[in-house]
Amino acid sequence: MSATFVGMPGFPEFPSFPEAAHEAVRDKTLRGNLRHATHTIRAKRAKAVAEVSDWAALREAGRQIKDHTLRHLDRYLVQVEEAVTAAGGTVHWAVDADEANRIVADLVKRTGEREVVKVKSMATQEIGLNEALEAEGIHAYETDLAELIVQLGKDRPSHILVPAIHRNRGEIRDIFRSEMSAWGRPAPEGLSDTPAELAEAARLHLREKFLRAKVGISGANFVVAETGTLVVVESEGNGRMCLTLPETLISVVGIEKIVPTWRDLEVFLQTLPRSSTAERMNPYTSMWTGTTGQDGPSTFHLVLLDNGRTDTLADQVGRQALRCIRCSACLNVCPVYERAGGHAYGSVYPGPIGAILSPQLRGTGSEIDASLPYASSLCGACYEVCPVAIDIPEVLVHLRERVAQGGQATRGGNKVVLKPAKGHAAERTAMRAARLALSHPGLLRGGQRLASRTRRFHPRSLPGPGKAWSGTRDLPALPAEPFRDWWQRTHAERGGQGGKDGAK
């Protein structure tokens, strides 16, 4: 019954992005599922955003609130701890995934329970909490419909908001039919692939888990520092069940999720639902502040998770990734994500935001993390839709520099000088050679002339590494002469600056 998916730390077994994508682009079902889903949500989001007249101002406000909070995170974290403690909760600090998992496992064990129900949470996916709990003999049940599909299918999530986006209805019906019985209530006889029947099957299956569970585990979309209030926004109501029915609630939250005041929520509660599900308002917004008498859980624990965030915060260019509110608009609009699918990113954070988060949270040491900064054509569609204005292309290029050239970074709280990643030596030499040639127009011109004069002998496709281009595209035909030769022939007599051969 254990899932195959392990959390973010230590998955060096993932192939590089281009390798993974090589398979994914050939999977017709996957391509069809992703194309349909991303195009649908893309169009809806555009409509939902267009009807807000002050969207640009909201986006800018969101950026500023996040930047301000990150700038003073030390102060706000302490404020959160004080407020949550005062409200009857207990705050724990986890420097990394292992520590967070240990804390949660110990807290669950202390209740004597062997089962927990989970609210959809990226932070617990990130640390591989389900697998860590399983190793301690504790079963964690995902209750978000899409997470349930992923868990039952022994699969990996491929999208931040819609983890089973790579599955179509027929595949989901098959998973429910064959797997539900091993986890609890089996799928109803003769289950079809209509959305209503699939949802009803999940509802029946999950209901017995909600009613039995004594421990709930969640993440949070926001933590309000001034009161210590946690906020979860969701569509299904399953989260509300997990947050209110159990006796003990444990929330694992990344330290970047803080907003200073309730007032700040007015911005994000407008931008998040429109950006993620294209809704004006999400159906369920649950907020809780510590514990309250007999209403809801009587014990509340908040585990504040670092896991690479402080290191990311230390980087002047890369820190903007911590503004992310996990809306997934960047995934839905990304042409690369649409074709490669979420699994190719080798992380619970796929798509453009994953391509800048994973190599920062995990470092650029592994093959997958060193390849992620290149998993983009830099088209900029992600930046355009980001509700907190993360300039994803800027961070991608910055991380490419780190991979190709090495340089200063912060790992584990210490300043380190990274060596360039493997496999970039030839590229480095080529870039340097190109720069030298381009610094001397004479050399450029010599090369151009040589190329033009031998053009009849040039093949239309290339062998070896050149196949990366010519495997699918013809090479352009070379002209008889470069422009500069034509210019000099036809305009040199004018005697202007252009006539002079500044090439020497």
Add this chain to the structure above:
Amino acid sequence: MRVALFLTCVNDTLYPDTGRAVVKLLTRLGVDVDFPMAQTCCGQAHYNTGYRHEAEPLARRFAEVFRGYEAIVTPSGSCGAMVRDLYPRMGERAHAEGRGDTLARTLAPVVPKTYELTEFLVDVLGVTDVGAYYPHTVTYHPTCHGLRVLGLGDRPRRLLQAVKGLELVELPGAEECCGFGGTFAVKNPDVSAAMGTDKVRNAESTGAEVLCAADNSCLMHIGGTMTRLRTGMRPVHLAEILASTEEEPAA
């Protein structure tokens, strides 16, 4: 006005017809255009592949070569975006690295004077009807850096709509990237090719003879895909359409 043509290294080497078209077009519109022979490359490929420090000498050279002109015109959205959007950032990064503001000060003068061709035509010269004649069905692909970084908006479309004989048809999914992305095209060839194929299939569905864009790098990728897929469509740079006249029609 002293106007310099910043042709870009790709156009100089592979697409001289585009350069000749810009010269012909601007000359026809009464602009005295010069091609400074010392120009080479703006450094975009270096910068975007993660070699910012190799791009810096090329940026300094660009600023040196072009600083004496009142306007610098380029038929490339992405190279224009390199100068306008990324040169200032290079200066800021150098400053943040404790290297003072020399680079920022060197690059600053050329930044506001650099125009992508359609910006120069519409904003500086104030023309949308450039007197062109091009009797073909054309669909227009807005390239990403022109669209999102420079914000070219409807300028290219307005210019095309004013061309005599030209029938402009809408490209489905026009604002989606074609999949070129510089070194992305070879570092992630499968995804790049899949994006290119989708772009070409969308172009084909319009029934147009010509796919037009304002950046030959993207057109190299799209055109290479078109011939490989045997579509019969042609990629043509916007400048070549605008340069075409009834007296001297484009080939």
